[in-house]
Amino acid sequence: MIRKQRTINIAIWIAQATLASTLLFSGYIKLSQPLIDVASIWQWTAQYPKMVRLLAIAKILLGIGIVIPELLRTAMRITVWAAYACIMWTVCNMYILIIWDDWPSVGTNLTYLALATFIAWGRQNPNFTTPK
Numbered sequence: 001m002i003r004k005q006r007t008i009n010i011a012i013w014i015a016q017a018t019l020a021s022t023l024l025f026s027g028y029i030k031l032s033q034p035l036i037d038v039a040s041i042w043q044w045t046a047q048y049p050k051m052v053r054l055l056a057i058a059k060i061l062l063g064i065g066i067v068i069p070e071l072l073r074t075a076m077r078i079t080v081w082a083a084y085a086c087i088m089w090t091v092c093n094m095y096i097l098i099i100w101d102d103w104p105s106v107g108t109n110l111t112y113l114a115l116a117t118f119i120a121w122g123r124q125n126p127n128f129t130t131p132k
Helices: 002-032 035-041 049-072 077-099 103-124
Strands: none
Touching (some): 002 035, 002 077, 049 077
């Protein structure tokens, strides 16, 4: 049983690193690049330029919240809250993408949804939380 718990804990860490790096990279690109360059990657940013920076900051905060509390082993509940926030973010984002007929992006968001759901499930369970 201990081996299974350790394996699942490692899988959760991999999911956290994957999701956090995606969120941090996306937020960094949206913050650091000129809006014209960002619009060449994500077309919706040309329609809503004022929202781009705000969403970038939110993504960076989510990326930090997914990894740092569990890594430092302090306030580890924040990781679960960040995972739930990421689930809500992804569902809303998928709804908008479906309205815009951007089906390839919906598939990508399904991956993020699966990662965030796995993280929320795993980090809620005390058996899979990294011990202090």
